[in-house]
């Protein structure tokens with residue numbers, strides 16, 4: 001399992017990096033798979049509604065109504081039909097990639113089981129919807145799909161009479177199955193949509209719309225394809241003949257030749273096993289759950305930053321219960337908490353400068369406390385020597401940063417880079433614990449904990465609290481977002497940065513104007 | 527220039543994806559059946575005779591029944607298995623005994639089978655027994671047909687329309 005994951009992860013890392021050469025970071029298709037899925041869903045819905053207007057729902061006239069759209073009204077209904085098909089193919093591609101990526105990034109276990117458990121049925125429903133769609137054209141491909149799927153269903157002893165008998169001969173053909181398929185083709189995507197909505201329930205600020213540029217690009221490519229290579233039908237279905245050669249849509253029907261040729265019990269057993277494995281995957285093996293974030297009310301001023309920054313809706317704000325003069329207090333739901341530590345990184349009381357009181361923030365990670373991190377920084381700085389010393393803060397989900405450890409480079413590992421309050425950068429430089437600081441983590445938009453990289457960038461850019469203080473010399477702070485395969489790039493970057501720092505000489509932070517205020521007292525006074 | 531290159535890169539990527547989708551949405555073509563072959567599809571659902579014949583109830587037995595269930599006959603529900611055979615040009619391709627369906631074995635026996643045969647002239651014989659007879663068949667039909675390549679000949683059975691039909 002571990003090796004499969006690393007192989008898939010390598011694939012995605014490489015694809016992201018290559019696409020990153022052409023696409024701006026937030027447009028990278030690999031980082032917008034879920035959002036592209038929604039986008040294709042809307043294209044399918046809009047084109048489907050249009051096509052339905054001209055579609056004759058009786059089995060004997062369905063084919064000619066679609067031929068009319070494709071040939072007579074090719075400029076609109078024909079294009080809509082093609083868009084309907086190609087966006088459906090696009091949907092399957094992005095959904096499969098999305099599942100593979102979340103699997104490789106280990107984003108399906110632990111508290112994230114919910115997204116997996118709601119996402120996998122969506123994938124199955126999309127297949128069912130697509131297959132039922134091919135049925136409705138009632139051409140030779142539809143005939144093939146109808147016969148193979150009903151024969152396959154007949155393997156299960158649930159129908160009194162084999163349902164495939166409906167397609168024995170033209171004389172036996174009735175519209176009832178066809179009507180059922182139309183109903184399924186409309187109902188199944190609606191059920192999928194409801195599940196897609198549930199799928200997003202445990203994440204904050206889910207990205208359901210791709211960036212406009214990417215959406216336009218994706219739409220134009222589907223439109224171009226529809227114009228250059230419009231979707232067409234086979235010859236009309238004829239039950240007195242075997243369909244013969246069929247141009248299968250390999251995105252939706254790749255298993256049909258197997259269903260047709262392998263014994264039914266074998267294919268059913270294989271499918272049931274696959275579904276079972278997919279269903280229990282989040283617990284295979286169960287994720288060793290790190291301890292969830294813990295609130296320490298004595299150090300919390302109810303500022304709500306942790307609530308705003310948590311990427312998983314794990315924090316709620318409730319009325320203050322400890323009698324302190326603040327309105328609200330955060331409460332962590334351990335069920336939803338993935339232990340990323342981003343909340344601790346956002347807390348104004350995560351202040352490494354605190355001397356009077358111990359470093360215990362309003363919210364902290366029991367397995368990797370702020371006090372630990374500060375001690376770690378102090379210990380590591382003792383081992384650094386020479387000029388061009390760098391303190392590297394990195395997360396455990398991205399590249400292996402341990403290897404960089406040397407007498408010049410100190411390594412501090414965090415649950416997520418978002419766990420680092422910017423005050424630590426200030427602390428390292430103002431206390432001369434190193435000559436420069438590097439922050440590294442997952443690729444932009446690809447953060448394992450969703451928003452760690454983004455919040456960190458915003459904090460450094462002083463557009464999100466807690467902000468990096470103005471006095472920190474920016475030339476001594478570098479960030480590198482490179483995912484798990486960026487080890488070499490990071491090594492090269494810090495070597496180069498170290499040389500630059502050596503030239504700059506020791507840090508001079510005499511600009512330090514006033515002592516850092518105690519956020520508890522400050523807010524309480526206010 | 528740099529931006530132009532990036533736009534070109536994006537366009538190329540999206541075009542490649544579109545081409546990928548366009549190609550695999552209908553290629554490679556799948557051949558369902560070897561060339562020059564035709565198919566015979568035998569399928570029916572038919573309830574055979576009851577295993578035990580109905581018999582008249584004695585007046586004593588009728589009297590014992592609750593008033594709303596009194597009837598002159600009693601019939602066991604279980605049906606006889608069906609013996610079916612399909613032969614093409616004298617060669618038996620299918621010979622089976624089909625058990626009745628249902629929890630009490632009282633439902634129709636059913637089958638759904640497909641056979642590939644070379645296209646051309648054939649004599650197709652279908653036979654079926656749904657009674658207790660031990661020799662011969664209750665229904666027997668022979669059909670001479672010239673099958674075209676890819677033709678699908680449906681062999682159905684309906685007792686009330688006289689037995690086998692070939693479509």
Ligand code: SF4
Nearest residue numbers: 310337338340341343
């Ligand atoms: S550790 Fe992460 S998931 Fe848990 S409460 Fe904090 S921000 Fe939310």
Ligand code: SF4
Nearest residue numbers: 300301304306347362
């Ligand atoms: S003080 Fe810290 S723990 Fe309290 S609400 Fe603000 S960020 Fe959350």
